[in-house]
Amino acid sequence: MNVLLFQALMGKLLERHYGIAITDTPFACEAFVASRIKDGESVLACADGHACEHELARTDILGAFGTPSYSGITQDEYFAALAEVGGMQEMGDDPITCPKCGRRTDFGYGNFPNSQHHRCPANECGHEFVVSLEDVPADG
Numbered sequence: 001m002n003v004l005l006f007q008a009l010m011g012k013l014l015e016r017h018y019g020i021a022i023t024d025t026p027f028a029c030e031a032f033v034a035s036r037i038k039d040g041e042s043v044l045a046c047a048d049g050h051a052c053e054h055e056l057a058r059t060d061i062l063g064a065f066g067t068p069s070y071s072g073i074t075q076d077e078y079f080a081a082l083a084e085v086g087g088m089q090e091m092g093d094d095p096i097t098c099p100k101c102g103r104r105t106d107f108g109y110g111n112f113p114n115s116q117h118h119r120c121p122a123n124e125c126g127h128e129f130v131v132s133l134e135d136v137p138a139d140g
């Protein structure tokens, strides 16, 4: 993870699910984000923590009987945002490499039936993205 990607992801999640801009949160500050990353905190955990702390209701979904929903962002929703911000690759015969620096990537930071979360091992790069597994049949 790197500061730019963290902020892009966080901005998308906050805007899409809580209707607020990242500039209304401490995550607009690069030093703040850098320290979160250093502590090993994920974007998802930080977004949930912020929403919880400020009692933010979801703006994209409603709870039961039209009441406000305070449910956290799901892994699927996180993956959708990561695919948009970090990019999406198809699984092919060649090993997956980082689109930013070309290194072979690590994965396994949350795997789903149809996709993998890949992370560039280079600290100075820190790019993360989604790889879709095309040999897995779709639902049904």
Ligand SMILES: [Zn+2]
Pocket (backbone or CB within 6 Å): 098, 099, 100, 101, 102, 103, 120, 121, 122, 125, 126, 127
């Ligand atoms: Zn890289």
